[in-house]
Amino acid sequence: MKKNIILMGPPGAGKGTLAKQLISLGMTHISTGDMFREEISNKTELGKLAASYIDDGHLVPDEVTIKMLRNRLARPDCENGFLLDGFPRTIPQAEALEIMSKEINRPIETVISLKCDEQELIKRISGRLVCKVCGAPYHIVNKKPIKEGICDKCGGELYQRKDDNEEALKVRLQHYTADTAPLLDFYKKRNLLVEYDSLIGSETLFDEVKKFLLS
Numbered sequence: 618m619k620k621n622i623i624l625m626g627p628p629g630a631g632k633g634t635l636a637k638q639l640i641s642l643g644m645t646h647i648s649t650g651d652m653f654r655e656e657i658s659n660k661t662e663l664g665k666l667a668a669s670y671i672d673d674g675h676l677v678p679d680e681v682t683i684k685m686l687r688n689r690l691a692r693p694d695c696e697n698g699f700l701l702d703g704f705p706r707t708i709p710q711a712e713a714l715e716i717m718s719k720e721i722n723r724p725i726e727t728v729i730s731l732k733c734d735e736q737e738l739i740k741r742i743s744g745r746l747v748c749k750v751c752g753a754p755y756h757i758v759n760k761k762p763i764k765e766g767i768c769d770k771c772g773g774e775l776y777q778r779k780d781d782n783e784e785a786l787k788v789r790l791q792h793y794t795a796d797t798a799p800l801l802d803f804y805k806k807r808n809l810l811v812e813y814d815s816l817i818g819s820e821t822l823f824d825e826v827k828k829f830l831l832s
């Protein structure tokens with residue numbers, strides 16, 4: 618089975634759901650945000666280094682991120698595969714990841730890119746609601762709270778994030794497309810890219826992805 622995976626997709630295309638489904642196959646979900654938080658709170662050398670950049674308001678340099686990622690992907694819990702989400706974002710990062718993942722004998726085997734019609738994404742995202750207190754997600758159509766405007770879990774007030782409106786979303790999608798196009802190209806050239814339309818629904822999508830990973 619192909620098991621070392623990069624997952625890409627615009628906001629609202631169902632990346633979170635697919636990630637959860639893939640975890641059920643035994644893969645470990647790696648988010649670079651979680652990785653930074655862990656290294657920083659454990660006060661590792663790399664964590665301290667990363668924190669020094671973050672505290673100064675700078676981005677963590679790629680070489681620091683790649684070193685952390687190297688340690689993370691080499692851990693035993695990644696033996697059955699890993700799912701990288703939110704990384705790489707640039708070609709230099711993709712190149713460094715390609716070399717590093719081969720060095721630790723856990724090369725990237727597949728890049729899954731989710732596509733979704735822009736109008737559908739707008740419909741999905743512009744209906745999102747979030748609890749002010751506990752952060753639980755709801756949706757005006759797909760996941761209504763029992764009582765309108767009130768969180769089922771904690772009774773908190775539900776609100777719509779400011780950037781979940783149509784105009785802001787169109788801008789986010791344009792950025793996403795512009796930023797990822799070179800990466801999609803990079804992985805296409807290496808025959809690693811598979812693309813899925815997330816309109817087929819999360820269950821069908823997972824079945825298709827599973828079939829492909831096992832092929």
Ligand SMILES: [Zn+2]
Pocket residue numbers: 748749750751752753768769770771772773
């Ligand atoms: Zn709540």
